[in-house]
Amino acid sequence: MQLKINGQTVETSESRSLLEIVRDFGATAPFALAVNGQFVPKSQHESWVLSDQDSIEILSPVQGG
Amino acid sequence: MTTETPSNKLNIYGQTFNSRLLIGSALYPSPKVMQDSIAASAAEIVTVSLRRQSPETGGGNMFWQQIKDLGLTILPNTAGCHSIQEAVTLAQMSREIFATDWVKLELVGDEYNLQPDPIDLVKATEILINDGFKVLPYCTDDLVICRHLVELGCEVLMPWGAPIGTGKGLLNPYALSAIRNRFPQTTLVVDAGIGKPSDAVQAFELGYDAILLNSAVAQAQDPIIMAKAFKAACEAGRYGYLAGKMPEKDTAQPSTPTLGMPFWHQS
Numbered sequence: 624m625q626l627k628i629n630g631q632t633v634e635t636s637e638s639r640s641l642l643e644i645v646r647d648f649g650a651t652a653p654f655a656l657a658v659n660g661q662f663v664p665k666s667q668h669e670s671w672v673l674s675d676q677d678s679i680e681i682l683s684p685v686q687g688g
Numbered sequence: 689m690t691t692e693t694p695s696n697k698l699n700i701y702g703q704t705f706n707s708r709l710l711i712g713s714a715l716y717p718s719p720k721v722m723q724d725s726i727a728a729s730a731a732e733i734v735t736v737s738l739r740r741q742s743p744e745t746g747g748g749n750m751f752w753q754q755i756k757d758l759g760l761t762i763l764p765n766t767a768g769c770h771s772i773q774e775a776v777t778l779a780q781m782s783r784e785i786f787a788t789d790w791v792k793l794e795l796v797g798d799e800y801n802l803q804p805d806p807i808d809l810v811k812a813t814e815i816l817i818n819d820g821f822k823v824l825p826y827c828t829d830d831l832v833i834c835r836h837l838v839e840l841g842c843e844v845l846m847p848w849g850a851p852i853g854t855g856k857g858l859l860n861p862y863a864l865s866a867i868r869n870r871f872p873q874t875t876l877v878v879d880a881g882i883g884k885p886s887d888a889v890q891a892f893e894l895g896y897d898a899i900l901l902n903s904a905v906a907q908a909q910d911p912i913i914m915a916k917a918f919k920a921a922c923e924a925g926r927y928g929y930l931a932g933k934m935p936e937k938d939t940a941q942p943s944t945p946t947l948g949m950p951f952w953h954q955s
């Protein structure tokens with residue numbers, strides 16, 4: 624299936640979990656995830672069911688004012 | 689004479705702080721200057737944000753470690769959000785990653801001056817409060833919007849002094865003063881627009897409880913010295929407010945005794 628991760632198009636197997644997919648993408652802790660604009664809590668990173676064309680955001684701490 | 693006591697420390701949702709300066713972590717010339725400036729400011733609350741993870745910057749881990757090393761209270765923001773859904777999602781992600789239910793709620797309503805959207809700000813505040821957040825809304829100096837936010841349960845309001853990053857100081861002291869007078873029990877923080885230490889003093893003289901700034905320190909020619917200047921300004925303004933200013937008079941009054949003046953009018 625085809626996904627968008629942080630704006631980049633990625634091809635992945637349907638059998639991979641959300642956590643595996645973001646790790647494959649290169650995500651390193653600390654990060655928080657959203658799928659299609661909805662927050663996905665850490666407790667659901669392994670169980671979250673993704674669909675073709677889903678859009679994943681991997682966010683990490685940055686400077687802020 | 690009024691003195692500082694624990695009861696008049698800065699109170700943010702039940703947590704008390706000695707410093708009345710909240711400081712941002714962005715725009716410093718280097719990570720080292722950021723750390724040294726924040727330390728010099730004596731601020732106990734630092735603002736941070738979330739953005740897409742970039743492998744080139746170590747996934748944000750280096751920055752986060754530098755902030756954690758400061759040992760301060762973290763205030764995540766929702767800067768750059770243009771919709772209620774974006775702000776709510778970012779707040780929820782921040783709560784997980786920073787392990788805090790505080791959120792500096794920013795919801796941009798117009799790109800020209802980055803003015804908060806007052807209507808969506810109120811709607812997003814309601815959603816977040818119902819979700820257990822302690823919301824610190826960055827708002828305009830509109831008294832009625834502030835009233836709606838207070839009625840929703842905000843214990844802290846953060847009206848702007850001027851648009852973000854302008855350094856123009858307090859553009860509407862009357863409006864800020866009206867908010868102070870209308871909500872005597874609410875913790876009020878002037879957020880954005882402060883450019884120089886005297887702006888900070890003015891905020892405290894209006895009775896504000898704290899200020900939040902970033903650019904004024906980070907973009908100063910010497911951020912570390914400017915951080916010290918703002919630390920001193922916050923203390924000066926707060927003490928000045930607590931002490932109560934003298935009554936103004938329209939006519940001059942000599943301060944040195946006139947009685948016993950020699951050669952008085954040569955008579």
